[in-house]
């Protein structure tokens with residue numbers, strides 16, 4: 001076991017005491033010594049999730065590109081946050097971060113692939129091809145690269161939870177958001193494949209599909225967003241779903257109902273209803289905003 005001195009954190013040795021999982025009840029209890037890896041922890045939902053776990057006493061690996069925001073989080077919760085300023089498109093950097101976190105804190109109990117980008121795209125514009133590639137690389141491949149370093153280790157340990165943040169936008173193809181919708185549909189299918197692959201291994205895979213949440217991502221949406229949640233409330237509900245080890249959840253539940261309706265809507269009716277839906281604005285994806 002690595003001592004708290006070696007970890008340089010001044011944290012208790014309970015950090016390495018193993019996951020607190022009760023398979024009979026399927027409930028995961030975050031407590032002191034709980035370890036969570038979160039991508040996109042510099043803002044929005046990822047930051048709110050990190051804060052909720054940190055308030056419960058967890059040790060958190062906070063991953064995103066904007067170092068200063070990660071450092072601000074670390075300053076808010078001294079001794080509990082390991083910051084990794086990196087781009088989740090960089091598999092080697094993620095592997096290095098995973099190695100470092102495991103050597104300092106131990107194998108994480110929960111890994112949340114939350115980082116994502118959203119931008120309007122239209123296939124008719126050649127300049128949007130780069131935006132398509134970026135959205136797919138971050139929202140889909142970034143999720144794969146986030147989980148990759150942990151899967152075999154968790155399988156060997158016989159426990160661990162991998163959480164992917166997908167979206168209701170992945171249920172049907174939304175006009176003007178083709179890249180985003182396609183990326184979230186891919187994420188939903190990918191997470192299902194992974195869940196089946198890890199069936200009976202002790203490793204849980206959880207798909208969370210948020211509706212609308214008040215974050216920078218939705219700040220300039222030029223349309224009404226039904227049942228939009230405050231970011232802290234969304235994070236609270238997601239932490240609860242993760243604790244319950246729910247394999248799949250739409251948050252809030254009202255968007256789950258809308259999503260279920262959307263899925264069964266016949267194609268001709270869906271096309272007619274959504275052909276006039278307002279589009280997400282097209283713009284160049286920003287590098288670290």
Ligand SMILES: NC(=O)c1ccc[n+]([C@@H]2O[C@H](COP(=O)([O-])OP(=O)(O)OC[C@H]3O[C@@H](n4cnc5c(N)ncnc54)[C@H](OP(=O)(O)O)[C@@H]3O)[C@@H](O)[C@H]2O)c1
Nearest residue numbers: 040042043044045064065066087088115116212213215217
């Ligand atoms: N907001 C909603 O209504 C909504 C609805 C459904 C699903 N979601 C999903 O929820 C997740 C979080 O969204 P949000 O609303 O919190 O968005 P946000 O406020 O824009 O935050 C996105 C986070 O992802 C990080 N990120 C983006 N690209 C990255 C990259 N290449 N490498 C590392 N980090 C990266 C950003 O950090 P840096 O810029 O510092 O790298 C930031 O921390 C996303 O997957 C999103 O698709 C959101």
